[in-house]
Amino acid sequence: MKIGILISGRGSNMVALVDAVKSGEIPASEVAVVISDNADASGLDRAKERGIEAFAIERKGRTREEHDAEIVAVLRERGVELVCLAGYMRLLSPLFVQAFPGRIVNIHPSLLPAYPGLHVHERVIAAGETRSGCTVHFVDELLDHGPIILQREVPVLPDDTPETLAARILEQEHPTYIEAVKKIVLATENTG
Numbered sequence: 001m002k003i004g005i006l007i008s009g010r011g012s013n014m015v016a017l018v019d020a021v022k023s024g025e026i027p028a029s030e031v032a033v034v035i036s037d038n039a040d041a042s043g044l045d046r047a048k049e050r051g052i053e054a055f056a057i058e059r060k061g062r063t064r065e066e067h068d069a070e071i072v073a074v075l076r077e078r079g080v081e082l083v084c085l086a087g088y089m090r091l092l093s094p095l096f097v098q099a100f101p102g103r104i105v106n107i108h109p110s111l112l113p114a115y116p117g118l119h120v121h122e123r124v125i126a127a128g129e130t131r132s133g134c135t136v137h138f139v140d141e142l143l144d145h146g147p148i149i150l151q152r153e154v155p156v157l158p159d160d161t162p163e164t165l166a167a168r169i170l171e172q173e174h175p176t177y178i179e180a181v182k183k184i185v186l187a188t189e190n191t192g
């Protein structure tokens, strides 16, 4: 399975996936390319250090569709079959979603369908929730929405700040994303 990963920032989930592919924990796969919409994303260097082709495709005043079309063209050129969003801070246009039907996944740091969007941890704490977590899901045209593949729960502690809660969830995000991608790869192999 040729995987393309989209990032916007530090890329810790991307690193977890790249390392799991390299170690064989995610079998029969290759990370073909890492693309960022932001040239300053520190994740780009972390991908390159691991020998993965990585570069930015910035929007630069173009429409969302034009930007997405360029990314889709690069992914197709590299033969990408599964697109993993890993801290990619843009909503995909219908053009992008339709280019890879059922082949785009995302990780979000809440128990979807609760708390889609930004500032998740602040909102979870303000609402007095006692549990939160992370979700890996297939991507459709709505924000942080689509069929759920895997979720993992963590407690919200009484003295949590958004930072401490984010760190507790991030620790779970990495193994959850690896497990979800592994599940997709194995399911695809079985159906040919």
Ligand code: GRF
Residues within 6 Å of the ligand: 007, 009, 010, 011, 012, 013, 014, 086, 087, 088, 107, 108, 109, 170, 173
């Ligand atoms: C993660 O919390 C992810 O769930 C969210 O953005 C954050 C990205 O972190 N979508 P990283 O860039 O993978 O370290």
